[in-house]
Amino acid sequence: MDFSPLSLVLIALVLAAWAVGAAMVVLRANQSVKRAKAMRTSLKRMQTLLDVAPALPLLVRVDGRIEAPEKLARMLGLAAMPKYLSELAAPAGNPKGGGLAQAQLDQLWSRIQTTQKSAAPFRMAINLPGAQRSLALYGTLADPQVSPGGAALVWVFDFTESHSEMARLRAAAARATGDFAALVGLIEAAPMPMWFRGSDLTLQLVNQAYVDAVGASTAAEVVQSQIELLEPDEGRSPADIARATLTSQAKSERIIAATIHGARRTLRVSDLPLGLEGVAGYAIDIEEQQQVAREFRAFRDAQRALLDQLSVGVALFDGDERLTFANRPFRRLFSLAEDAIEAHTPFERFLAEARERGRTPEVRDFPEWRRERTGWFGMQDTQEEAWPLPGGTHLRVVAQPMPDGGLILITEDRTESLALSAVRDTLLRTRTATLDSLFEALAIFAPDGSVQLWNRSFAGTWGLTPELLDLHPSADELLSAIGRNLVKPEEAGLIGAAVRAATLDRREKGGQVDLADGRTLRFAGIPLPDGNGLLTVLDITASQKAEQALRERAEALEEADAVKAKFLANMSYEFRTPLTTIGGYAELLKSGAAADPEAAGEYVDAILSAVERLTEQVENVLDLSQSEAGLLPIRKERLDLLDFLTTLVRDRETAIVAAGLSLDLKGRRGRVIEADPRQMGRAIGNLLDNAVVGTPEGGRIVIEIRRAPEGTEWGVEISIADNGRGMTSKELARAQGGVKPAGEGAPERRTGLGIPLARQLIAAHDGTLEIVSRKGAGTTATIRLP
Template sequence: MHLNQAALVVIGLLLAAWTTVAAWAVLAARARQRRADASLRLARRLGRMVEEAPAMPMVVRVDGRIEGPARLAGWFGFETMPGYLSELEAGAHGGERGFDEYQLSLLSDAVRRTQKTAAPFRLNLTPCGSKRALGVRGHLADPQISPAGAALVWFFDFTESEEELRHLRAETAGARADFAGLSGLIEAAPLPMWFRGPDLALRLVNTAYVRAVGARTGEDVVLDGVELVETVDGATPRDIARLAQARHMPIERVVSATIGGQRRSLRVIDLPLGDDGVAGYAVDIEEMEELTRQFRRFRAAQRQMLDTMSAGIAQFDERRNLVFVNQPFLRLFNIPQAWVVDTPPFDRVLDRMRDAGRLPEVRDFPEWRRERQGWFLSREAREEPWLLSDGTHLRVVAQPMPDGGLLMMFEDRTEQLQLSATRDTLLRSRTATFDNLFESLAAFGPDSRVQLWNRRFVADWGLDEEFLDSHPRADALLARMAVKLRRPGQVATIGQVIEAATLERRQQSGRLELADGRYLAFAGVPLPDGNGLLTILDITDSQKAETMLRERNAALLEADAVKTRFIANMSYEFRTPLTSIGGFAEMLQSGLAGDLPERAKEYVGAILTSVKRLGEQIETVLDLSQGEAGTLPIAREAVAIFPLLSEVVHERDEALTEGGLTLDLRGTEAVGTVTGDPRRLRRAFGHLVDNAIAATGQGGRILVECTRRPDRKVQVVVSDNGRGMEPAQLARALEGLAISSDGRSIERRSGLGLPLVRQLIEAHGGSIEIMSEPGQGTSAVVVLP
């Protein structure tokens, strides 16, 4: 059969469509197979992931049925997952698997609440018979997983995390305990401590900080931001903390702060704590600073004191460098100050001394120097003498210091040794001198023991050398000396003299008579060294001479008394005939015996003048004799002194006119009165004016001045501008010898005036002073009370 063209086209189209549909079907089947394989692989991967996951799911349906993987059943202690939630109770399985009643009730209540309210829950459970810790997280299941309000519960194995958590809890508890202890320690610390937060504001302060700033509580300090340390050079404490935080290193500084109303020195440390903030604390170093200042002052005072010492001082430090020398050291070793400033080592100092010739001559100097270096390691002080080439003797003392240094002292003992040699020579000279003296000498110490004696002492008292060599006490020595005395009991006097010289430090003397008739004079003399010297001298010859002189003196005194009585008697005897002669002469002069020729009248006038002068001389001799005998009668009445002087001057107007003299009387009646004998005062001042008239030449001047002194005494001055007297002439005049007008011969006629004036003035309780110079005149100053 033949098909037409259109049929063939239709058939072809159908075949093509069928072929296309078949190919599509084959391709679709293959695609479904691939999707199924992929889903299976995905399910397997998801199941494997669930098996390997740290969390296991469990679906709890509304009727209590549960579904879960076998691994989760193993966590519960089962081989397979039970069918219902209630089958998880441990009591139904002997208590070795599942959950106890309490835990299961918590899980059941939480699941029912989630199923009803869709509220999630969290629990921590531990299966029985296992140490596994399970974290439970539950929520309402997605309808695609389990419809009809099932709950999806996830179980997490927190066993390892729980161990870590317990460890962390223990560490946290320990850290809290440490922090509490540290906080208590910081709170109880006496040092102010504080903590700044990241913003460098104060967060925490301790009680010491609160007391230091004078606040009430630490909260007030933190709230007000009260700083302990003040701003220094524009930098606040917060700026210093910021600088420490920026540098990531502590900053330490010493500042001053006011604590308790006092300025204290503080060492402040700011310690950065990373990003957490900055901690700080302050240490009160005021006492340390004060000790440091005291040490510096002590060292300065010590070095000043060492400069005043006569010994040279050199100090080396632990590195054996010279750190200090005093001025005597520089002078002793001729070292300039600038050389010491470089702190040279010990070896260089010895080399410098050697170059200057200030070390002793030694054979091996390097070995000698090494031995001296060993002084630094010695535990005890070393001492040795150095004899220098110029004869200088040095005493060297090396004292090791606790810090490893060395202190050396150089004492120049040259003069001391010379003085010692001189002292030995003086001691030998003293011994030789003592042994050759006429006196007996013995020196006693404060303990009354005899220390030193001479040979004369041993010979005079008959003592044994062996006895004296034992230095006996004074009482034992005096017991042996007593047998030599005429009266042995008088030896106690010597003991008193020794005691006065040694203990009382005063000199005392006395005399003794020996049994053989000799006389001794002894004395105790305190010595500068605290001892006492007993000196005994034989005065037998001088005692005899003294006795003779006393006897002669007594005879002279008796003869003088006889002479005085004789003169007194003779004065009275002379006065009676002299008065008769004067009376007869006056009668002849008055004409009772008739008129006399002119020559006879001259003779009578001469007789009257001589009688008057002789009467005055007799009166003077009588007054002198009575004054020497102490029997001069003195009347005691008020005497107006200036009128008395006026009378004395006017009585001598004729003599002044004849001599061509001028007399100046100064004073007034306001001078007042004195108590005395007017007749004898008139005689005393008359003699002074007469002597002034006799000693003053033609045209001379005489001054008589009467004044009242501040001590209420009356002073009378009689002076002239006459020839004056030499000291020897004045002494003779005071002894009663008058000097002639030419100054060469002695006139005995009127030489008793000055001695009489002196006796009369002294009898009135006054005094007289006579001053004279050749060519300048004489002045007599009389002072009356």
């Protein structure tokens, strides 16, 4: 087939155009492949960057769908990334299952909605439940090219480590703040002045003690006025000294004087450089320490001066066993020179030099002996030794360890005292032999009351054992033993008073005591020139008995005469009164003065009453005389006490009613006694009459019958008590002796021999009568019968 040239040209053009088009397609395809390869490389790079990025994106659409890398799911503890935000919630009841807590999720969704509506960014931090992971969320509205539907883009940051570090730093900061506040408070409350100078060496901070010391009102005033506490020292101001401290960066300390509160005080001032920031300083008041040091030096000097005046030698060794002081007697005893003290001679060397001068005992092994004495420094108790020196000298050595490890060595020359002791022992033996040869009982008491010396007859005279005296008892112990042998143990105090007078008061004092064995001893305490007291005792039993017999006979005669006189005086009154009454009324009748029969009857009644009274007194005298002579007839029979006393009271009913008294009789029937009704009735009647006469109108008389207390020899008790005028002890004694005790304008308490007769009649029935009376409180008579 033939083609025309034009056709060929056209074909050639078409083929060329096709070739060009194909070439362009190939070229474009190559470019697209390259772009795709570059895009894949870029995507891989971006994915890698997202994987290693500190923040992960979370895209949240309006409907709650989410897009996020799987790394975020692993960060939240989920197996896979869910499609909706609500599915990020942790499973209920399993907070460790991963995801967010429901409250956290609700808060996040609320923030996201706000951002989607208002495009306002938000920030929040959450702690994953059940995990120690902290997340920071930063949310913004997503770019339309990322998500055109108004989605929110939330960047999630894992700041667990940062959060822990921040918590640690926050706690450290809080602790540092508290420590700083405490330090500031401590500095402010410190009792010593403290201050701080800046790098320019001006005062920038002072505490309250500094303010008070300089007399300022506030710390600000001190800083503003730059008030210095310290004075210049050797031409250098406190600022110059602080500058030197800051330059050398070394602490400086000095002792200077300053005026604080108007008084000069000694201060120890310290400056401490605080790097290049400044210098801190503080001042400690050591005035008391300085005063104590001065007092100690003065005391030490006074003590050493005092020790030089002693007769015993005293030497001081320090904790290093070196001699620091020795008084004159010590230096004289051991022949020490002054340079030995100044050289602080060691203790072992001191002993060696003393041995060379013959001032130590002769021992076989001197090194061992010296080693034992060196051991005194480590002991707790005081050591005492006797050192017999060559030449007959005897030293008493006392080693007293000190708390600081030192030692006080006290030495005393006992040579003369030992010789005097030997002479004294001889004199004591001579005195003892002399005392033992005396007939008197002697004992010597020391001023402290202890028995020092006695002769052989002393123990036998007082009935003591020699073993007791061998113990050298005190005066109290000796008197206690003597008191057991006395008739009246309390009289041992008389002996003690004599001993005290001789030993303490230095005067003589004597006395006399009776022993239980019938002997009578006369003693005397005599002071001795040596300060002791001598107790001398003499047995005067024989002479005392003769004297006592004569005295008793004279007293008996005087008492009998006095009783006779009282009895005659009283009975003269008792007999004369009714006789006078009878004679007077008889004379009236004889003279016809009682012409009226009624008046004559009254006179006759008075005469009969006086005759009755006289008859009663005569019978009382006769009964009393028969009772004392033992001739009173007693005809006993069984009596019921209640009925018997009731009869006695009925017989005196008229007198009781006339006196305006009340009488109570207490007891029960069945209490029976063996007694003579007449004699017992007279005894109780006399006591009852006394109660009626001695009780004023409106008074009360109580008669009580009761069983005697168990354990006594009595079977029954009868008490007659009244609340009348009563009697004093003197009046009661006179009444019991048969003498009338009359009150001022008051009726007589009793008449005649009522109480003595009642006592005799009751005694005839083997009973007793006891009367107790108190002035203004009444009288009680108690009869006890078997």
